[in-house]
Amino acid sequence: MDTFSHALWGLGLFGQRGRAGLALLFGALPDLISFAPFLLWRLVTGRWTPGKPPLEILPDWLLFNYALGHSALVAGCAVLLLWCWRPEQGFVACGWLFHIVLDFPFHSADYFPTQLLWPLSDFAFDGIPWSRPWIWYPNLVGVLALLVWRLGQRRRRRMTGKL
Numbered sequence: 229m230d231t232f233s234h235a236l237w238g239l240g241l242f243g244q245r246g247r248a249g250l251a252l253l254f255g256a257l258p259d260l261i262s263f264a265p266f267l268l269w270r271l272v273t274g275r276w277t278p279g280k281p282p283l284e285i286l287p288d289w290l291l292f293n294y295a296l297g298h299s300a301l302v303a304g305c306a307v308l309l310l311w312c313w314r315p316e317q318g319f320v321a322c323g324w325l326f327h328i329v330l331d332f333p334f335h336s337a338d339y340f341p342t343q344l345l346w347p348l349s350d351f352a353f354d355g356i357p358w359s360r361p362w363i364w365y366p367n368l369v370g371v372l373a374l375l376v377w378r379l380g381q382r383r384r385r386r387m388t389g390k391l
Contacts (some may be wrong), residue, residue: 299346
């Protein structure tokens with residue numbers, strides 16, 4: 229799934245009580261860990277091109293970062309530790325786990341399959357790419373519906389004085 233959708237799902241599901249920015253960050257975190265350094269490097273060196281990069285140009289560290297950021301085992305441990313230390317932020321960090329849950333069935337084995345139990349296992353499910361219209365459009369409708377619903381809830385709370 230695209231990074232922007234992940235960020236919005238994180239916001240919609242875990243961005244309550246003034247933690248919108250943190251929810252956006254955690255929703256996008258696995259992709260940011262993986263691709264933000266690569267994007268910056270490509271921009272600085274003048275080699276950036278739009279679209280998904282071919283696998284053969286990707287450095288090994290990007291693949292390592294992808295496995296690290298998209299491991300439910302790694303994310304689960306990090307979220308649990310954060311939840312024990314700061315429960316409110318731990319709840320918001322669940323956006324990281326939700327990102328992985330969304331990616332697992334919607335990444336094919338051909339391009340960045342999600343290895344849920346990395347580093348213990350490299351098992352990955354050969355999913356349906358999220359870029360297919362019958363996956364992409366329901367995702368878009370779902371995240372927009374969630375955000376509209378959240379906005380409506382927030383307005384109702386303001387009108388009743390229950391912030």
